[in-house]
Amino acid sequence: MAADFRPVLRFAVATDPHVRAADDPRLDRVRAVFDCAYAAAQADPRYPALDAVLFTGDLADNGTPEQFEAFRTAVSDARRAGTAVLAVVAKNHDGWTFGKRSRPTLEAMLGQAADFHRVLRGFHFIGLSTSENEGEYYSDSQRVWLARQLADAAVENPQKPIFVFHHEHVKETVYGSSAFDGWGHDFFIAPLTPRPQVVDFSGHSHYPLNDPRSLWQGAFTAVGAGSLSYAEFTADGERKLHPAGCEEIAQFWLAEVDAGNTLRLRGFDAFSGKELCRYSLSQLADAARRKFTPEQRQAAATPPAFPPGAALTVTREGDGLRLTVPAAQPTDDGVVFLYRLIVTDADGAAVDRQRVIARYWLGDPPREIEFECHAGSGATATVTAENAYGQASAPLTAVL
16 A cells, blocks of 8 residues: 555445355355455555445345344454444345345344445435335435435535445446446446435345446546455346356455545455455546546546467367466556457358356456357457457467
8 A cells, every 4th residue: 555545434335245045165265354454454554444334225135134143243253342333124035035124124133224324434325225115126205304404414514425325226337237237337427426425325236346347437426336245247148147157256455544635445255355356436526537437437438358378279178178367467557358269261261259258256266267169270260359349469379
């Protein structure tokens, strides 16, 4: 961390643990969020505190009392004195069994309101759970309440970030929130749009937080919180993709604010404790000075690159071929999003096309990428790596 950045507030944000039972391994991921966040805090002697841990919904996989109790026990075991725990419940998984009763269950479980407005170290935290009305995501009265809480927080200090938490992404903001992706909600657009100092955390989509598209700036700032249960993707016009290894995910944000209201976001892999990405956001209350709009991110992106001397190797296995390339590396602050294989015959016609989504959500991603294909002698294989914006590396080729 830069020597001139001195936090006065630190909190973690995680989402979608989808706890299934008292012996669910996903509970280890909940505990790991606390352990990793505490370790990161204690590594900073200037401010070794962890002020809060927040969960943005889908705490339980089916919303049963046993699942909520398992989550509560894991949180109780992992939290330390001085760390607040705040959470919201979602209409879908949290409400599958209890419905609207998930709200009082949350309140009894953590001793907090289902819709809350808390002030921690001078910063405002506002959270919304699903509506009390059966079959309704959020109610008109909640929209009025949110607008009022935002106005009250802004009056106190218009330059300070206001942190907002709910389950579904704001529609057409972060990766996973588009109308095509299907995981966005338009309820929050009207109350948040007039508040440029808002930093809005959400989950629901399970799209990895270290994807550069999971940070969005426009009228306000939106942040996708990743997942503690499984990852999901949209690629090549296909949505709800769950590639091999997608359940090996345990991501969370560590958010830190200094006295000048600069927000530092650090994305972590709770399995390994490794930092996956980092952003510094200043002057949040001034929408004209954004640094992370979608247009700015895409303009600054550069294609990934394979290591110097890298080659596409071909190995025969039975009646097929195994094609292997070393992992490519980003050349910017983004990720290698996917690898693409095209096999062409002697006439240049494509006879095989494959795609592998890179396991960039892991702290220790694979060092090699493999494809399997069946192609006639003399065919040519070409592999490229792409970033999140579809910019492709120089190709690696081999004659089969």
